[in-house]
Amino acid sequence: MRAALVAILSGLCIGKLQAQADNNPLPHLVTQDGRHALIVDGAPFLMLGAQCHNSSAWPATLPKVWPAIDYLHANTLEIPVYWEQFEPEPGRFDTSVVDTIIKQAREHNARLVLLWFATWKNGSSHYLPPWMKSQPDKYPRIIGKDGRRVDSPSPHAPATLAADIRAFSALMRHLKAKDTQHTVIMVQVQNEPGSWNTVRDFSPEAEKLFTSPVPAELLKVMGTNAPAGGSWSEVFGTNADEYFHAWSVAHYIGQVAATGKAEYPLPMYVNASLRDPLTPGPASKYESGGATDNVLWIWKVAAPAIDVLAPDIYQNDSARYLKVLELYSRPDNALFVPETGGTSGQARMCFAALGHGAIGWSPFGFDYTKYANQPLGAPRLTEESLGQVALNYRILGPIMREVARLNFEGKLQAVAEEKDELKQTLDFGNWQAVVSYGVARNGSPKGNSEPVGRALIAKIGENEFLVTGAFCRVDFKAASGGQRDFLRVEEGGYEKGAWRPLYIWNGDETDWGLDFSSAPQVLRVSLGTY
Ligand code: DGJ
Numbered sequence: 001m002r003a004a005l006v007a008i009l010s011g012l013c014i015g016k017l018q019a020q021a022d023n024n025p026l027p028h029l030v031t032q033d034g035r036h037a038l039i040v041d042g043a044p045f046l047m048l049g050a051q052c053h054n055s056s057a058w059p060a061t062l063p064k065v066w067p068a069i070d071y072l073h074a075n076t077l078e079i080p081v082y083w084e085q086f087e088p089e090p091g092r093f094d095t096s097v098v099d100t101i102i103k104q105a106r107e108h109n110a111r112l113v114l115l116w117f118a119t120w121k122n123g124s125s126h127y128l129p130p131w132m133k134s135q136p137d138k139y140p141r142i143i144g145k146d147g148r149r150v151d152s153p154s155p156h157a158p159a160t161l162a163a164d165i166r167a168f169s170a171l172m173r174h175l176k177a178k179d180t181q182h183t184v185i186m187v188q189v190q191n192e193p194g195s196w197n198t199v200r201d202f203s204p205e206a207e208k209l210f211t212s213p214v215p216a217e218l219l220k221v222m223g224t225n226a227p228a229g230g231s232w233s234e235v236f237g238t239n240a241d242e243y244f245h246a247w248s249v250a251h252y253i254g255q256v257a258a259t260g261k262a263e264y265p266l267p268m269y270v271n272a273s274l275r276d277p278l279t280p281g282p283a284s285k286y287e288s289g290g291a292t293d294n295v296l297w298i299w300k301v302a303a304p305a306i307d308v309l310a311p312d313i314y315q316n317d318s319a320r321y322l323k324v325l326e327l328y329s330r331p332d333n334a335l336f337v338p339e340t341g342g343t344s345g346q347a348r349m350c351f352a353a354l355g356h357g358a359i360g361w362s363p364f365g366f367d368y369t370k371y372a373n374q375p376l377g378a379p380r381l382t383e384e385s386l387g388q389v390a391l392n393y394r395i396l397g398p399i400m401r402e403v404a405r406l407n408f409e410g411k412l413q414a415v416a417e418e419k420d421e422l423k424q425t426l427d428f429g430n431w432q433a434v435v436s437y438g439v440a441r442n443g444s445p446k447g448n449s450e451p452v453g454r455a456l457i458a459k460i461g462e463n464e465f466l467v468t469g470a471f472c473r474v475d476f477k478a479a480s481g482g483q484r485d486f487l488r489v490e491e492g493g494y495e496k497g498a499w500r501p502l503y504i505w506n507g508d509e510t511d512w513g514l515d516f517s518s519a520p521q522v523l524r525v526s527l528g529t530y
Contacts, residue, residue, distance in 0.1 A: 044405045068368050071386055093170045112184045172260040186266060192272065274313065310338045457474065492524060
């Protein structure tokens with residue numbers, strides 16, 4: 001009798017847990033028709049992120065992180081988990097700091113992207129726990145061409161790989177047990193992996209692999225021209241060193257990610273220190289082995305457990321910024337900008353990223369620890385210097401679910417102002433949206449004194465658009481040739497997915513087009529012709 005009752009009760013419990021799991025699915029990525037969405041709490045989610053400084057993920061420094069995140073209205077904090085802290089002694093894991101971060105994120109209503117600072121951090125291995133650093137022969141660095149050790153971990157080091165796998169698996173196992181409400185939505189596996197100052201590892205182990213046949217998986221994606229059984233030099237000629245290193249680093253990280261995912265399959269990504277997207281030069285000029293634009297295809301084969309290869313965009317000129325967005329938004333790769341600069345010029349690029357279907361965008365160095373790593377990341381922060389990024393998030397925060405969904409459905413276009421391009425035209429079939437910058441009343445566009453303009457337009461019905469932006473004017477032209485008429489222009493917002501108008505724009509507010517300044521305003525526009 002008792003046994004029967006226990007069986008019924010445990011059946012009910014399992015049923016309840018199952019229902020909870022169905023209501024609260026794991027964050028995951030979906031791809032359809034070459035577009036992507038990050039699903040969080042069962043619906044597309046746009047990460048409006050900010051990353052704190054490298055040494056800010058401690059209980060002592062968190063009080064200086066949260067005020068900046070709150071002020072920004074960022075919905076996601078990207079924050080490191082340090083291997084040296086997480087595994088103070090071999091096999092003993094200290095989850096206290098990650099638990100504190102998760103608890104505080106919930107209190108601040110923020111989601112987390114955890115950055116696993118482990119074997120690689122900016123091409124070096126400075127986050128290895130001291131007990132590993134004190135055994136450099138067991139956990140070796142790379143050997144350069146001249147036979148000297150280079151300050152970069154070897155991707156051909158079985159003991160380091162095994163240790164990283166063990167620690168990362170422990171982290172993922174802990175998240176699975178602890179984070180049942182999915183505060184953590186994504187994990188970055190390592191940080192800007194690869195090597196500076198050498199194109200690859202020249203250790204005896206590496207030399208052996210370098211002269212061995214190129215792995216069959218890689219040859220397969222190259223098609224039939226690739227010579228089977230050829231060594232890296234035979235197959236790839238002058239690119240062999242770099243491609244070999246990319247394969248080695250990616251293959252290592254792919255194994256760490258796959259084992260972590262077997263514990264708890266959150267979306268995982270790798271961030272890349274970029275090469276110049278327009279004039280790259282040789283691999284000696286950038287971090288070799290990382291997911292630079294020329295080796296994305298190698299990373300995709302070598303590390304299938306990594307969902308996204310993500311560019312850290314510190315470029316200051318828009319031609320390069322835009323080129324990077326183009327290179328990393330692919331049918332097989334969701335665009336995610338996990339690090340970028342925080343200047344006003346770079347802030348507008350959040351909209352350009354959305355125009356490429358981005359699932360998230362996140363400037364670096366946003367906390368009040370007073371550390372500044374300029375020209376990378378944010379300047380020493382004050383609320384004022386957070387302004388342009390905060391404006392993005394004030395505009396996009398309340399509509400982020402709609403933006404993520406409309407982008408996934410291919411209905412959204414977004415742009416950032418270009419210095420000498422005073423007007424941009426977005427084609428929506430029966431309508432064209434015309435975005436212009438620096439227009440006074442009925443004058444012609446002159447551009448803003450600094451290019452800070454940005455606009456986002458989504459087609460939500462045959463003649464209906466969702467429109468928002470800053471420092472720009474938006475107007476429409478009918479493909480039919482008829483003259484545009486604003487049937488109704490409502491300012492408002494969404495509440496639980498339903499549009500709630502606040503008031504109607506007309507008269508001066510619509511006679512010359514729809515003008516956006518620094519106020520976070522979202523419009524629903526119905527168009528007709530006469
Ligand atoms: C890129 C790295 O990924 C970050 O961790 C940080 O070091 C910035 N560069 C520079 O501050």
